[in-house]
Amino acid sequence: MPQNARPLSPHLQIYRWPLAMALSIVHRATGIALAVGTLLLVWVLLSLANGPEAYASARTFCGSPLGLVLLFGWTWALCFHLANGIRHLFWDVGKGFSIQQAKNSGIVVVVASLVLTGLIWACVIAQGGAK
Amino acid sequence: MSSPNFQTPLKRVTGLGSAKSGTHHFIVQRVTAVALVPLCVWAIFLALALVHADYAHAREILHHHFAAVWLSAFVIAVFWHAQLGLQVVIEDYVHTPWLEIASQLAVKFFCIAGALTSVFAIVRVALA
Numbered sequence: 135m136p137q138n139a140r141p142l143s144p145h146l147q148i149y150r151w152p153l154a155m156a157l158s159i160v161h162r163a164t165g166i167a168l169a170v171g172t173l174l175l176v177w178v179l180l181s182l183a184n185g186p187e188a189y190a191s192a193r194t195f196c197g198s199p200l201g202l203v204l205l206f207g208w209t210w211a212l213c214f215h216l217a218n219g220i221r222h223l224f225w226d227v228g229k230g231f232s233i234q235q236a237k238n239s240g241i242v243v244v245v246a247s248l249v250l251t252g253l254i255w256a257c258v259i260a261q262g263g264a265k
Numbered sequence: 266m267s268s269p270n271f272q273t274p275l276k277r278v279t280g281l282g283s284a285k286s287g288t289h290h291f292i293v294q295r296v297t298a299v300a301l302v303p304l305c306v307w308a309i310f311l312a313l314a315l316v317h318a319d320y321a322h323a324r325e326i327l328h329h330h331f332a333a334v335w336l337s338a339f340v341i342a343v344f345w346h347a348q349l350g351l352q353v354v355i356e357d358y359v360h361t362p363w364l365e366i367a368s369q370l371a372v373k374f375f376c377i378a379g380a381l382t383s384v385f386a387i388v389r390v391a392l393a
């Protein structure tokens with residue numbers, strides 16, 4: 135770390151965020167959020183192994199306002215991380231590196247994550263809502 | 266002819282080069298990512314099937330061998346991929362040596378415990 139107050143190169147708060155940069159940061163943030171979300175996955179699986187009372191309390195949490203907000207957020211985080219992860223896999227094999235392609239694929243990822251999240255929750259509501 | 270050595274004399278003396286394990290980390294992260302694409306899609310359908318399942322029906326769904334094996338593969342891939350991803354996040358942002366080691370250990374232990382606990386629960390339901 136520099137000890138004196140030298141001028142620094144422009145950092146995050148100076149740049150106008152390009153889409154690719156924002157998506158890269160969101161990819162990381164959703165990854166961290168999903169890692170935390172595995173706690174709920176483990177809880178539900180354990181409750182299923184531990185008996186009806188444990189399963190009922192896990193379900194009650196999932197249907198509570200906090201549970202629903204978390205589930206909705208994790209649904210979008212999963213859809214985004216999945217879609218943007220596929221975008222990364224295309225880059226890994228050397229496809230889609232031009233600036234225009236990267237912009238377009240970024241827009242596709244954002245739209246796809248929203249559409250998928252909407253479809254999943256439409257299925258939940260069509261089954262009678264999350265209760 | 267041996268390939269040219271680009272290390273500085275100082276590096277050769279101190280013996281500190283790259284650990285030569287970065288590529289392996291990169292590849293395993295991609296392998297788990299590729300595995301997680303179909304596994305995630307399947308897990309979403311499973312979750313939707315479980316939304317209105319009562320206890321008996323939910324256990325019945327996971328009693329099928331196919332579901333038990335795929336769900337086990339899903340949780341193992343999830344925790345493996347999560348550990349690799351969180352490791353990079355910690356390497357990037359945590360620079361206090363003791364805190365970095367402590368958080369890397371915590372992430373590894375959390376992910377291994379999560380995977381083991383999940384597989385244990387799945388097997389218990391599947392074999393009941």
